Structures are given as structure tokens and as C-alpha cells.
Amino acid sequence: MPELPEVETTRRGLAPRVSGSVLIGATVYEPRLRWPVPDDLRERVAGCTVRAIHRRAKYLLFELLPPDGGETRWIVLHLGMSGSLRWVPEETPRRTHDHVDLAVAPAQGPAKAPWVIRYHDPRRFGSLHLHSGDPATHPLLRDLGPEPFDATFHGAWLYRRARGRRAAVKTFLMDAHTVVGVGNIYASEALYRAGVRPDRAAGRISQARYQRLADAVRAVLLEAIEAGGTTLRDFSGSSGEPGYFTQRLDVYSQTHCPACGGALRTAVIGQRNSYFCAHCQR
DNA sequence: AGTTAACCCTGAGAGC
């Protein structure tokens, strides 16, 4: 279940191999994702140079320079719940739920066989879009809140936004208008580290505690990125490697509090399973 | 406007 660290891990795995290379084709095996994959994908990307791979929220943004020097175009890609991108030789046999290949021209001349960026997504909650011009204007990106590592994301921002809100702070934190990239796992972990009960009303938390929460969000995400993400079921990096943050989860999917040893409680908050320590989180 | 729930989908695991 890719959240920000898993998407960032994918980006970092792919970028050095793909940046500066030319896309020579695209093959869509299954266009029925969260939204249909554009049927002119091949024509729109073939011949384009990948200038860089960026990330905004949980979206990967492939910055493409067209061969004729026209307007920059973008592949906007979301991994959904179960998506992953792998960097494999083109002849690698397809597995079930491999839906799209982006073929990359070999760097060392035409003799070498091309490799592909292979999109795999059993549940097909992910999506792939094409966009021209500024990606910030894309409908899916336009209204997103701040990145957790932006200077604009801090306790005062959370506090101000939470005024009058009765919804649970965990739901509030997972809302992409509040801050992007924080899904169920990292919301649970950040709230635990900050000592905040996930079911507390967002509007009834002090600014000081929101500052601790903002710091905890950043710390958890940073550590998870350094560990290559969290692998619970589906996720693996672009070379197929698992994420090692799984072993460092304090509460998510755990039974006992690492601090006090007490039994963790579970509750469904905003239709998401939540884990917390009723003793350490208030 | 804020909040809640349904929905898209498949695989894994539990229970019988």
C-alpha cells in the first residue's frame, strides 16, 4: 500500500536509470485502471526524453521532452493500493496484473536490448494520465495540500485548519487537503509518536501538540524513506526489493505498545483500521 | 462546508 515513502522509494530507484533516456514505446496490456489509460499513450510518449522523475503527494511525475522540442508533457502516475513499478529487461515474462510497459532506449547503443518500466497493479486502483504544461494545473494535483517537507507544513497550519473540526484527527491528517502523502500506516505511526489519540476531535488539539504531530509526520516519513518504505503485502521497490520499515512499525499491525508494554487498541476511524495505545496517546 | 459512506478491485487469510 504505497504511501509517500513507497512512492519516493520507487522514484529514487527509477530516476538514475531513466533520467536522460529516450522512451521508445509504450504497451498497454490492460487499460482499465482507476481511470482508463489514454489509448494514444504510445504516440504521445514515443521519442520523448525523460528529463526527470518528480513526486507530488503520492503521484509520480515523468517530465517528458518531446522530440520536436514542443511543450513539456507529463506522465502522471498513481500506484493506488497495490501498484508498483519495476525496472526489467523487455523480454522478462509478463506476470498477471502487469498492465503497462514503458520502453526505454538502451543507453549503450542499439545492440543492447531495451529495458522497460513495468507497471504492476493487482487491484487496479492506480492510474496513469498524460498532461501537457504545468502539472500543478492537473485536476488531480490542483487542490492538494502541502508536502510534509514543505516549510508551509507546521503546527500552526494544522492548528488553523483544524478550527471547528469535529472529525477525528487521524481522518483530518489523512485528508490530502491537510497534508499529502500520509496514509493509514504513517498516520497511525505519527500519532503514536506525537502521543495523540487518533480518535480525538481535530478541533480540540492545541497548537503545541500539532507542532509535535507535524514533527512526528516528518520524522516517520523520513525514516521510512531511508528504510525503503514499508512492505506489508504488495509493495516492492523498482528492483523488487522489499521495504524495511515494516520492522520498525511501533503500532500499525502490532499488538503491544513499545513504550509501556500495554495491549494496543484497535478502532475503525474513518473506515480505516487504527492502532493506538490508550495509555500513551491522549 | 464539514462529515460520512459507498465504490472501484483482487488476493490473502480465516473458518467451516
Next chain:
DNA sequence: TGCTCTCAGGGTTAAC
């Protein structure tokens, strides 16, 4: 063994 049932969840949309 094999069936059925439940659960997992990001993010959009609809309804309250």
C-alpha cells in the same frame, strides 16, 4: 481440499 466470507485500503464521488 475447497468453498465462502471478510478484510485490506487511496481517493473520488455522492449523499447527508
